[in-house]
Amino acid sequence: MTGRLYSLAKFCIRHRRIVMPVWLLVIVAITWLSSSLGSQFADDISLPGRDSQAATDLVDQKFPDQANGTNPIVFKAKDGKITDSANQQAVDKVIKDVTAMDGVASANSPFTPQTAGQISKSQEIAYSNLTLDDGPGDLSNEDADDYVNTIHDAAGDQLDVAVGGYLGEQVSKPSTESSEAIGLAVAMIVLIFTFGSLIAMGMPIISALAGLLVSMGSITLLSHVATISTTSPTLATMIGLGVGIDYALFVVTRHRAAMSEGHEPPEAAARAAATAGGAVVFAGSTVVVALLSLGLAGIPLVWTLGYAAAIAVLVAMVTAITLLPAMLAGVGHWIERLRVPLPHDTSADHKTHGWQRWAEGVARHPVIAVVGAVLLLAVIAWPVFDMKLGQEDDSALPTSTETRQAYDLTTEGFGVGDNGPFLVAVDVGNPKDVDSLNKAVANTKGISEVTPPAFDEKQTAAIFNAIPTTAPSDWATQDTLDRLRDDTIPNTLKGTDSTADVGGTTAGYVDLADEISEKLPKVIGLVVLFSFLVLVLAFRSVFVPLQAAVMNLLSIAAAYGLVTAVFQKGWGASLIGLDGPVPVVSFLPLVMFAILFGLSMDYEVFLLTQIKEAYTRSKDSDNAVITGLAKSGRVITSAALIMVAVFSSFVLNGDPVVKQFGVGLAFAVAIDATVVRCLLVPAVMVLMKRLNWWFPHWLDRAVPKVDIEGNEYFDKREADAR
Numbered sequence: 001m002t003g004r005l006y007s008l009a010k011f012c013i014r015h016r017r018i019v020m021p022v023w024l025l026v027i028v029a030i031t032w033l034s035s036s037l038g039s040q041f042a043d044d045i046s047l048p049g050r051d052s053q054a055a056t057d058l059v060d061q062k063f064p065d066q067a068n069g070t071n072p073i074v075f076k077a078k079d080g081k082i083t084d085s086a087n088q089q090a091v092d093k094v095i096k097d098v099t100a101m102d103g104v105a106s107a108n109s110p111f112t113p114q115t116a117g118q119i120s121k122s123q124e125i126a127y128s129n130l131t132l133d134d135g136p137g138d139l140s141n142e143d144a145d146d147y148v149n150t151i152h153d154a155a156g157d158q159l160d161v162a163v164g165g166y167l168g169e170q171v172s173k174p175s176t177e178s179s180e181a182i183g184l185a186v187a188m189i190v191l192i193f194t195f196g197s198l199i200a201m202g203m204p205i206i207s208a209l210a211g212l213l214v215s216m217g218s219i220t221l222l223s224h225v226a227t228i229s230t231t232s233p234t235l236a237t238m239i240g241l242g243v244g245i246d247y248a249l250f251v252v253t254r255h256r257a258a259m260s261e262g263h264e265p266p267e268a269a270a271r272a273a274a275t276a277g278g279a280v281v282f283a284g285s286t287v288v289v290a291l292l293s294l295g296l297a298g299i300p301l302v303w304t305l306g307y308a309a310a311i312a313v314l315v316a317m318v319t320a321i322t323l324l325p326a327m328l329a330g331v332g333h334w335i336e337r338l339r340v341p342l343p344h345d346t347s348a349d350h351k352t353h354g355w356q357r358w359a360e361g362v363a364r365h366p367v368i369a370v371v372g373a374v375l376l377l378a379v380i381a382w383p384v385f386d387m388k389l390g391q392e393d394d395s396a397l398p399t400s401t402e403t404r405q406a407y408d409l410t411t412e413g414f415g416v417g418d419n420g421p422f423l424v425a426v427d428v429g430n431p432k433d434v435d436s437l438n439k440a441v442a443n444t445k446g447i448s449e450v451t452p453p454a455f456d457e458k459q460t461a462a463i464f465n466a467i468p469t470t471a472p473s474d475w476a477t478q479d480t481l482d483r484l485r486d487d488t489i490p491n492t493l494k495g496t497d498s499t500a501d502v503g504g505t506t507a508g509y510v511d512l513a514d515e516i517s518e519k520l521p522k523v524i525g526l527v528v529l530f531s532f533l534v535l536v537l538a539f540r541s542v543f544v545p546l547q548a549a550v551m552n553l554l555s556i557a558a559a560y561g562l563v564t565a566v567f568q569k570g571w572g573a574s575l576i577g578l579d580g581p582v583p584v585v586s587f588l589p590l591v592m593f594a595i596l597f598g599l600s601m602d603y604e605v606f607l608l609t610q611i612k613e614a615y616t617r618s619k620d621s622d623n624a625v626i627t628g629l630a631k632s633g634r635v636i637t638s639a640a641l642i643m644v645a646v647f648s649s650f651v652l653n654g655d656p657v658v659k660q661f662g663v664g665l666a667f668a669v670a671i672d673a674t675v676v677r678c679l680l681v682p683a684v685m686v687l688m689k690r691l692n693w694w695f696p697h698w699l700d701r702a703v704p705k706v707d708i709e710g711n712e713y714f715d716k717r718e719a720d721a722r
Contacts, residue, residue: 055503240312390583420472429497
């Protein structure tokens with residue numbers, strides 16, 4: 001691989017006057033095209049084989065007009081009652097204006113005998129059900145904005161109005177620009193301290209931004225042909241920006257070291273792309289595979305999160321080994337210009353700083369280091385035993401968002417349960433069974449009311465809503481759902497030819513949590529096995545890959561524990577902009593595991609390659625650990641600090657799901673790069689001595705040799721040259 005990367009880098013450097021303009025052209029073209037077409041992100045919570053999916057399928061088949069669902073337009077009179085003549089006219093104007101728009105199928109009036117239930121008992125609040133031609137996966141952001149703006153303009157100053165449903169959600173996604181700007185600003189500060197040069201600092205930033213623009217444009221274009229989760233672009237931005245800067249940091253660090261050894265900038269850039277670039281490709285490919293492994297769960301929502309983030313990592317990796325070498329060669333010796341009078345690392349061997357002393361201290365007291373690190377991780381991870389997977393409802397969103405305002409108005413007028421009704425779908429054997437079931441559901445504990453059943457033309461299917469007494473995210477709502485599925489429906493329809501399933505968004509997310517809980521061990525096992533085999537191939541050791549897998553699991557468990565403590569238990573939730581505890585979103589542990597297990601490989605590979613190189617030369621295990629940690633500690637912690645800054649900045653995002661990813665990923669990277677990689681791993685390796693590199697002879701003959709950073713390749717080139 002080293003030779004191929006070296007040849008690729010030499011090509012990009014030799015033709016940099018073509019490579020850089022081509023990259024610029026690609027960036028401009030993809031950005032312009034994606035901006036022109038817009039995006040169509042939507043959450044696909046289809047779950048084949050689950051109860052909620054069966055209910056959805058029946059609605060699609062028997063009630064195609066309702067397959068997309070409805071979007072409530074909630075009105076509140078500012079003066080008097082909503083039923084007052086002037087307020088009724090204002091509501092009617094809103095309905096008239098919005099139904100006149102292209103793409104609107106219907107919007108019913110709450111002032112008819114058939115829709116009397118759409119007016120609150122206080123007669124201050126009412127809602128209209130808006131049905132669109134486009135479903136969640138087909139509605140563009142531009143059309144969504146047009147519908148909502150038309151509704152607000154028509155309501156004027158006479159009514160408070162808010163739109164719920166998937167239409168409200170689509171216009172309520174908080175922007176990420178401020179988070180990206182803060183993350184970039186902190187990353188620039190870290191890079192200035194690391195390199196001491198504004199020019200050197202700019203190289204990773206430009207490389208990361210180039211990759212981010214291409215990946216985000218590609219994901220946006222892909223949303224027109226595939227259903228991509230609404231959280232996917234934000235998650236991909238977090239990952240793409242973080243790894244983009246980190247990968248470029250590794251390459252630029254090696255480039256400057258090669259220049260300090262006497263190589264001219266073009267040759268130094270090519271060597272950096274072939275050596276550090278090899279580690280980038282190796283670690284980046286591991287991240288991509290880990291993310292793509294989410295497809296094994298068979299859950300569409302999780303799969304889109306995985307492959308969207310994988311696209312961002314892949315583009316960042318390609319940018320670091322093609323565009324970045326061309327830029328480094330073009331900048332030449334100017335990379336050391338515009339010096340900043342700050343403390344920074346100027347040594348070629350990275351041993352003139354505190355990391356040498358730290359490494360020696362760990363080697364002198366390995367038992368204390370291991371015990372202390374494990375105890376710390378165990379304490380932080382402890383809350384994970386109380387983790388329960390759920391789903392936030394719209395009450396956790398900022399009050400400025402459209403969907404939160406609709407949630408609050410609905411709660412005020414009709415009760416909190418109206419924000420997440422259960423859809424009971426009946427495959428009818430006898431129409432009388434539906435009436436019996438409707439009454440039984442209405443009398444079920446936890447149900448406040450039910451709507452009258454609606455039949456298809458042949459009366460072979462029926463649907464009705466069951467309104468819980470509790471909020472969609474409340475654990476009691478899940479208990480109510482279990483009662484309906486396990487007791488009410490089976491007992492009522494026993495001995496009949498009718499069957500019924502419970503669906504709707506709330507039920508769908510409950511099923512999603514159950515599905516993920518079942519699939520999580522399988523995905524964890526496969527990813528751990530894959531990483532073990534890859535590290536065996538890379539380092540020709542049995543113990544090193546084994547301890548790496550265990551260490552990764554420890555750091556991820558600690559991250560899970562912190563997320564549980566902050567979000568589920570509410571410890572410090574107010575510090576990150578939440579009013580109180582919220583459930584840990586169901587797909588977070590699965591997606592976080594794939595991301596973190598992949599990202600931790602970056603630091604593991606960077607650390608172990610330095611230790612392995614030192615051990616190959618000296619055959620002294622303790623000295624190899626000290627040398628490897630001293631050489632890599634500063635770069636690892638600098639890279640981690642950048643990643644932590646990027647992830648932490650997304651805590652400012654108003655979406656609680658994004659906050660959970662931001663907190664979880666930031667803490668996990670911080671704990672992994674410090675406590676695990678720079679304390680626990682080297683301490684364990686010091687204790688294991690030569691056992692670290694034990695490798696059975698039969699396995700040594702069977703496993704092909706891989707030199708990740710290509711040191712053997714260049715040693716051989718220089719030997720041949722002599």
